[in-house]
Amino acid sequence: MIGLLSIVSAFETDLRAERQADGIASAKKRGVKFGSKPVFDDTKVIRALEMQDTGMLNQDIADSFGIARSTLLRYIADYKKSNS
Numbered sequence: 001m002i003g004l005l006s007i008v009s010a011f012e013t014d015l016r017a018e019r020q021a022d023g024i025a026s027a028k029k030r031g032v033k034f035g036s037k038p039v040f041d042d043t044k045v046i047r048a049l050e051m052q053d054t055g056m057l058n059q060d061i062a063d064s065f066g067i068a069r070s071t072l073l074r075y076i077a078d079y080k081k082s083n084s
Contacts, residue, residue: 045075048065
């Protein structure tokens with residue numbers, strides 16, 4: 001009896017996962033964006049680059065914007081890549 005209940009439970013879990021995957025795929029087709037909104041925009045990246053030119057350390061720049069240094073460096077690299 002317990003074995004049968006566990007099989008039904010596993011089947012329901014698989015169905016729920018499949019419905020969720022279908023819903024996500026449908027939302028992506030409609031153009032829904034997932035994840036958090038970007039913290040930086042191009043104007044902030046340009047300001048950060050100007051701060052770098054004045055000799056500020058990357059950690060100090062990141063602290064002034066309230067983000068991690070790795071996030072700052074990623075945004076700068078993406079900006080340079082898209083504008084080269």
